[in-house]
Amino acid sequence: MISPTRGDALEISSPPGTLSVVIPVYNEERWIRRCVAALADAAARAGLALDVVIVDDGSVDGTPEVLRDLSSQHDLRVVTQPNAGRLAARSTGLAAAREPWVLLLDSRVIAEPSGLAWVREQIASHPTRQVWCGHVDVDTDGNLFAAFWSGLVKIGWRRYTSAPRLVSFGAEDFDAYPKGTGCLLLPADLLREAVAGFDSLYDVPDLASDDTRLLRYVAERHRIWLSPDFAFRYFGKQGFRGFLRQSYFRGTTFVDGYLGHAGAVRRALITAVLGGVGLLALAARRPAWGATGMGVITAALATAVRRVGGTRDEVRAAAALTPVFAVVFGSGVVRGLLLAAAHAVRGARGPSPR
Structure with missing residues (x-):
């Protein structure tokens, strides 16, 4: 379904009807239920079927029990592995994904209700717009530490955060726009290519920059789109430690x-x-x-x-x-x-x- 052209827009025969979603988790018993519930609601509003793969990256809290409960309530799959870091967990989930489109989603990133419907319509109306980073609003209510990170984001990516709107960026202006793999929608084959081509300055995989380096690889080949209409809310961790x-x-x-x-x-x-x-x-x-x-x-x-x-x-x-x-x-x-x-x-x- 995907033509492997380099440097041009990917060509997929249709916008996603079924979407694979890869969610890595580590000690997230509190958030994974909310993440899955919001995802299911957004998918229903968009008329999307979901192929959800949750990768438990060696959790040592109550997350495994929560995932067993979720798998009995929802049509999702749980893969368990020893703790190896987010990049390895995502790679495991990607290997299990079945659909030509995939959404990478972190367990503390909560989908807004209308976002998937909006982006599906965008892909249908503009077939060249194939790679989407989610617009992330950081929830800072009562969380001094989340507020700190949110302020830094507004400094570093002020070209967008000062006036959020529909934009795209490539390798030439990659550093000027917010980005992340915590909510990333793209063709699965492109993501597999990026993971296969991933290279780090380190010999320690779980310390590698799986956000910036992975997305830089994508941006060198295809423009990445961003809009406040494809929105998510991030709930950062609390506590000084x-x-x-x-x-x-x-x-x-x-x-x-x-x-x-x-x-x-x-x-x-x-x-x-x-x-x-x-x-x-x-x-x-x-x-x-x-x-x-x-x-x-x-x-x-x-x-x-x-x-x-x-x-x-x-x-x-x-x-x-x-x-x-x-x-x-x-x-x-x-x-x-x-x-x-x-x-x-x-x-x-x-x-x-x-």
Whole structure:
């Protein structure tokens, strides 16, 4: 059904009538029921049949019991594997998907009721619009940590977030628009090609940037579409420990996603690393000056969030969490740089003799 042309729009004979949905889960007993219920409602409104594959990536909470209950209530399949990370879980789900169209969906990403109907009509009316990233609204109600991430998104992708509308982007403006694999709709064969062609700066697969790198591969071949009409709501994790883990992990994946690609983001990454080293050196010699420098960074980030239309909660979160984020995210960046260097050294040495 798909013509394997490179660089041109994919050609599929019809918009999706049945949609495969791959949902990786790890310790999400609270959210997976809501995710499936919202998905089923949106699909019914769109007249879509669903082929749902949920991959339990080694959960150790009550998620397996919840999934057994869901599988008895809904026509879905559950695949269980030892914990191997989101990329591996998605690959497992993709291998089990049966339909020519697939939606990648994370368990904390909740489909809005009309989104699938709208995007199905778009594909029917405009057959070249084949790849869609969901428009994600972050739920920040009572969640300081989610508000922090939402504010950062508004700074980095202000070209879209300042005026959400129907847009598309390719490799040339890839870094300017929000994107992610938490709600991604595309032809299954294209996704399989992207997974097969996935390459990382690291030797550790579960630390690789499965969002940015995977989508960059797609954008180099086909334009990616984005609209507030294809909408989802994301419910971030709460708690300080979760924020620390997420900041550290995102620092590591950020290096993998951007270090190998020239552009403004890589320049910003290099500048931030050099600035961080300088600030640490200053703090070691003059602690008061180091504290002043961190205060300036915090004020600048909070001001930037406000200027790009951030809410009061997002500005407050930037003011409260930037010092912690800068240290922990920076530590993740250092880890990423070390992993990339180790991978490069091993690659230069060639395969080990047997």
